Amino acid sequence: MAVYTEVSDEEVDAFVAQYDLGEVLSLKGIAEGVENSNFLLQTERGSYILTLYEKRVAETDLPFFLALMEHLAARGIACPLPIRGRDGQALRRLAGRPAAIVSFLAGMWPRRIQPFHCRELGAALARMHLAGSDFDMERPNNLSVGGWRPLFEASKDRAHEVLPGLAEELETELRFLESEWPAGLPRGLIHADLFPDNVFFKGERLSGLIDFYFACTDALAYDIAICLNAWCFEPDGAFNITKARLMLTGYQKVRRLSERELSLLPLLARGSAMRFLLTRLYDLLNHPPGAFVKPKNPLEYWARLRFHRQVAGPGAYGLD
Amino acid sequence: MAVYTEVSDEEVDAFVAQYDLGEVLSLKGIAEGVENSNFLLQTERGSYILTLYEKRVAETDLPFFLALMEHLAARGIACPLPIRGRDGQALRRLAGRPAAIVSFLAGMWPRRIQPFHCRELGAALARMHLAGSDFDMERPNNLSVGGWRPLFEASKDRAHEVLPGLAEELETELRFLESEWPAGLPRGLIHADLFPDNVFFKGERLSGLIDFYFACTDALAYDIAICLNAWCFEPDGAFNITKARLMLTGYQKVRRLSERELSLLPLLARGSAMRFLLTRLYDLLNHPPGAFVKPKNPLEYWARLRFHRQVAGPGAYGLD
Numbered sequence: 021m022a023v024y025t026e027v028s029d030e031e032v033d034a035f036v037a038q039y040d041l042g043e044v045l046s047l048k049g050i051a052e053g054v055e056n057s058n059f060l061l062q063t064e065r066g067s068y069i070l071t072l073y074e075k076r077v078a079e080t081d082l083p084f085f086l087a088l089m090e091h092l093a094a095r096g097i098a099c100p101l102p103i104r105g106r107d108g109q110a111l112r113r114l115a116g117r118p119a120a121i122v123s124f125l126a127g128m129w130p131r132r133i134q135p136f137h138c139r140e141l142g143a144a145l146a147r148m149h150l151a152g153s154d155f156d157m158e159r160p161n162n163l164s165v166g167g168w169r170p171l172f173e174a175s176k177d178r179a180h181e182v183l184p185g186l187a188e189e190l191e192t193e194l195r196f197l198e199s200e201w202p203a204g205l206p207r208g209l210i211h212a213d214l215f216p217d218n219v220f221f222k223g224e225r226l227s228g229l230i231d232f233y234f235a236c237t238d239a240l241a242y243d244i245a246i247c248l249n250a251w252c253f254e255p256d257g258a259f260n261i262t263k264a265r266l267m268l269t270g271y272q273k274v275r276r277l278s279e280r281e282l283s284l285l286p287l288l289a290r291g292s293a294m295r296f297l298l299t300r301l302y303d304l305l306n307h308p309p310g311a312f313v314k315p316k317n318p319l320e321y322w323a324r325l326r327f328h329r330q331v332a333g334p335g336a337y338g339l340d
Numbered sequence: 341m342a343v344y345t346e347v348s349d350e351e352v353d354a355f356v357a358q359y360d361l362g363e364v365l366s367l368k369g370i371a372e373g374v375e376n377s378n379f380l381l382q383t384e385r386g387s388y389i390l391t392l393y394e395k396r397v398a399e400t401d402l403p404f405f406l407a408l409m410e411h412l413a414a415r416g417i418a419c420p421l422p423i424r425g426r427d428g429q430a431l432r433r434l435a436g437r438p439a440a441i442v443s444f445l446a447g448m449w450p451r452r453i454q455p456f457h458c459r460e461l462g463a464a465l466a467r468m469h470l471a472g473s474d475f476d477m478e479r480p481n482n483l484s485v486g487g488w489r490p491l492f493e494a495s496k497d498r499a500h501e502v503l504p505g506l507a508e509e510l511e512t513e514l515r516f517l518e519s520e521w522p523a524g525l526p527r528g529l530i531h532a533d534l535f536p537d538n539v540f541f542k543g544e545r546l547s548g549l550i551d552f553y554f555a556c557t558d559a560l561a562y563d564i565a566i567c568l569n570a571w572c573f574e575p576d577g578a579f580n581i582t583k584a585r586l587m588l589t590g591y592q593k594v595r596r597l598s599e600r601e602l603s604l605l606p607l608l609a610r611g612s613a614m615r616f617l618l619t620r621l622y623d624l625l626n627h628p629p630g631a632f633v634k635p636k637n638p639l640e641y642w643a644r645l646r647f648h649r650q651v652a653g654p655g656a657y658g659l660d
Contacts, residue, residue, distance in 0.1 A: 023371040028451035029541070045446040045542070048380055049371030051343040060368055060380055062387065062446070126365040126382070131348035221349070222365070 023049035025057045025072045027115045032061075032070075035114045038105040039121065041065045052217065055233060057117070060124070067124035069100060072117040077233050079118050084159045085232050086110050086120060088152070088209065093123075095151035097144075098228040100125060127220025127227035138251050138263040140226040141219060142270025145211070145247060148229065149240045149275055152209025161212060161236040163295050165201040168194060171298040178305050183319060190297075193325065197291050202239070202284050210243035211235055215250045241281040244271060245288035248337065249296065249324050257323050265338025282334040289328040297321035343369035345377045345392045347435045352381075352390075355434045358425040359441065361385045372537065375553060377437070380444070387444035389420060392437040397553050399438050404479045405552050406430050406440060408472070408529065413443075415471035417464075418548040420445060445548035447540025458571050458583040460546040461539060462590025465531070465567060468549065469560045469595055472529025481532060481556040483615050485521040488514055491618040498625050503639060510617075513645065517611050522559070522604050530563035531555055535570045561601040564591060565608035568657065569616065569644050577643050585658025602654040609648040617641035 027047065036044050042064025050058040050069075057072040073082060086102045090110075093101040100122035102110035111120050130137050161167075172194055179187040211218075213234035220228040244267075252263040271277070300318035307315045331337075347367065356364050362384025370378040370389075377392040393402060406422045410430075413421040420442035422430035431440050450457050481487075492514055499507040531538075533554035540548040564587075572583040591597070620638035627635045651657075 026451070029448040030452065032448070043542070044448065046444075046540075047448055048368075051369030051371045067382065067387075124366075128349040128352070128364065128367055131346070132350065220366075222363070 023051075023057045023059070024074050025115050025117050027059070027070075027072070031115055035112070035119070036061070036063060036121075038107065038112070039103060040106060041068070041103070041121075053231075061121065068103065068121050069124055070114075070119065070121050072114060072119045074117065081159060081233075082111055082118055082120075084157050085235060087157055088155060088235055089122065089232055091155045092148060092151050097148050097151050098125060098226070099148075099232065100228075100230055125220055125228035125230060127222045129217045129219055130221055131216075133216060133251055133263065135260075135263050135266050136224050137216075137219075137221065137226075139266035139270040140221070140224070141214070141247060141251060142244075142267035142272075143274050144219075144226050144229060145214065145243060146271040146274030148211065149208055149243070155209050159236045161210070161238040161242075163212070163234070163299070164238055164242070165197055165291060168197070168294055168298055171302055175298065175301045175305055179301060182301060182304065183322070186322070189322075190294075193290070193294060193329075197287075197294060200287060201291065202280075202287065205239035205241055205281060205284065206278070207237060208240050209235060210238045210240060212238065212243065212246060214243065214247050239281075239288070240275075241277065241285060242288050242292065244268070244277075245285060245292040246295075248285070248289050249292050249321070252337075253320075253324055253327075257320070259327055259336075261336070261338045268337055268339055282339065285334045285337060286328045286331045290325050293321045293325035293328060297325060343371075343377045343379070344394050345435050345437050347379070347390075347392070351435055355432070355439070356381070356383060356441075358427065358432070359423060360426060361388070361423070361441070373551075381441065388423065388441050389444055390434075390439065390441050392434060392439045394437065401479060401553075402431055402438055402440075404477050405555060407477055408475060408555055409442065409552055411475045412468060412471050417468050417471050418445060418546070419468075419552065420548075420550055445540055445550060447542045447547035449537045449539055450541055451536075453536060453571055453583065455580075455582050455586050456544050457536075457539075457541065457546075459586035459590040460541070460544070461534070461567060461571060462564075462587035462592075463594050464539075464546050464549060465534065465563060466591040466594035468531065469528055469563070475529050479556045481530070481558040481562075483532070483554070483619070484558055484562070485517055485611060488517070488614055488618055491622055495618065495621045495625050499621060502621060502624065503642070506642070509642075510614075513610070513614060513649075517607075517614060520607060521611065522600075522607065525559035525561055525601060525604065526598070527557060528560050529555060530558045530560060532558065532563065532566060534563065534567050559601075559608070560595075561597065561605065562608050562612065564588070564597075565605060565612040566615075568605070568609050569612050569641070572657075573640075573644055573647075577640070579647055579656075581656070581658045588657055588659055602659065605654045605657060606648050606651045610645050613641045613645035613648060617645060 032047050033044055045062040048060045055076045056074050059070040061068045061070045089099050090102055092099050103121040104110045176187040218231040252260050254260055297318045300316050304315040352367050353364055365382040368380045375396045376394050379390040381388045381390045409419050410422055412419050423441040424430045496507040538551040572580050574580055617638045620636050624635040
C-alpha cells in the first residue's frame, strides 16, 4: 500500500496543464507499489499513471529509467511510455518530488501463477533483452555481487533473530559467490525485478511489463535467474520444473542461450536468491513499526538458494 | 490508505462476467477510503468502482445504501449508481465479502476549501435532501444523540490522556445535549458524513457526492450542521463566516430553512461536533498500533463544539 506524497487538486491541474492531455477528470492514489507514489490519472484523453518518485529511487537514475521505457516502447515492448509535456520534457516536479506521467497498460498481474504465465514471461523477457540491445545508456547493477557484502554487513549482527546460524551460512555462501561469480556473459539491459506483480496479463496473453526502476546493465542470464526464483516456486516452497521448462523454452524461442549461460544458471540463481534474501532481511530488520508496507519473508529466498545449490546442472530446470 | 481484502485476477474476471460490462481491462486498489476496500475497475465498457464492504459496515444495511444511491441517481443527483448484474442484483459476494460495482464519478475532492466550494456544497446538499424526500426506506441514525453516551462510556476513563479534564467537560456537554436535543424538525434522508473527501469538483463545479455508508433518516438541518463543522473551519481552527454564509445561502436557494431550523443550528452544530469528537476519540484510544489508517485528532472537534456553544444565534453563521 503506498501513497507517500499527497497531491492537491490544484497542483495536479497545474501539472497536467503542461501536457496535451486535456482536463483532469480524476486522480486516485493506487494502493499497490512499494517504492514510489502512484496515481491513476484520468484526463479527457484517457488513462495514465502519474508517479511521484520517493526517496528510495535516486533522482540521478530517473533519466535512465525514462529513456529506457521510451526506447523499449518504440521497439514494440508493451511497457509504460513516458509522456512528454509541451516543453519536450517527461520528467518534472510535483509536490516536491520528481514526477512523470506514463501511459496506462491494461491487464492484471497474476495472483496464482500457472504454467502458461511462465511461457509468456520467458518470451517477453527475451524480446525485452533483444529490444534493449541497442539502448545506449548504461547503469551499473548496484544490487549484484559487489553490493551484497555491504547489505550483509548491515544485517549480520541481527540475522540470528530471523534464523539461528543464518549469518554464518550467509558468510560462507557469500564468499563462494564472490569467488565464483562469472564474468564475460552476454550483457545488456535487464529488468532485474520482474516479479509477478510487475507483469500484466489479459487472459492468457501477456499485456505489459512495468516498474523498470531496478533496470540496469548486467548479464542477461541473470535476469532469467531472477525470474526462475520469482515465478517457478510454489507457495509451499516446491520447485515447479514444468514452469521453469516453459519459461526457458519460451525464452529460447526468441533468444537462444549459449552453453555457458545455461551451465551457469544454477550459480546465477543462487546469486539472485542471495540478492533478494539480503534486501528482504535488511528491510525486515529495519522497517519502522507501523509502516504501510509489510516486510516480506527473507527465508523464502534462503530455501530457494539451497535448492539451486544442490542441483547438478541446467537439466534441473527442465532442459534436456 | 485502504485495501483490506485482496482480490485475485481470476476472482474478479468471474465476478465481472456476471454483468454486461465486457472484459476486465484492469483493477487497481485505491489508496483512499477508510471503511471499505475500493478498486478502480476498468472494463471494455468504461470505468467503475468496485467496493468490498468490510466489517465496519453492517451487511444488513447494504440494501438501504444501494437502493438510496439508485434512488438519488434516478433523480439527477450526481452520485454513484449501483450496477446490476444480469440477474438483476447489485449486491453479491467477492473474496468472502459483500461487494458491489458502482458507476465512476469524475472529479477530485478539494484539498484546500475555498468559498465557492461551500456555495456549491450547500446547493447540492439541499438538492439531495429534496431528492430523498420520496425515498421509502428508513435507517435510524445510530450516531445521533442516543448513540453518544455509549461511545462516551467506552472512552471516558482514558479521555484525560488526550486532554486533562476532557471527560468531565464531555459529561456536562452530553447531559445538556441529551436534555435539549430537538424533536419535530423536518426529517428525511441525510448523508451524515459529507466531508470534503466525499465531494468531487471539476473546476468550480460540484461533480459528485460519494460514500453514502453513513446515510440515514434524521433531521435535515443536522446534515447542514455536519457540513458547517466539516467545511467552514480553517486549518488554524478559525471559523470562516464567509464560507458558512455561502453554504447556507446556497442551500436556501434550493430548500428554505424554517425559523426553527435556523434557530436550532447552533445546537445541532454542537451535537454534530460531539458526534465526530466521540468517534475520533474512540478510534484514537482504540486503534491498533501499525494500523494503515492514522487516527484523526478529536480535539479539533472539541474546539468547534466550544465555538458553537458561544454563538448567540444563526447570525454567527453569516445569516442576516
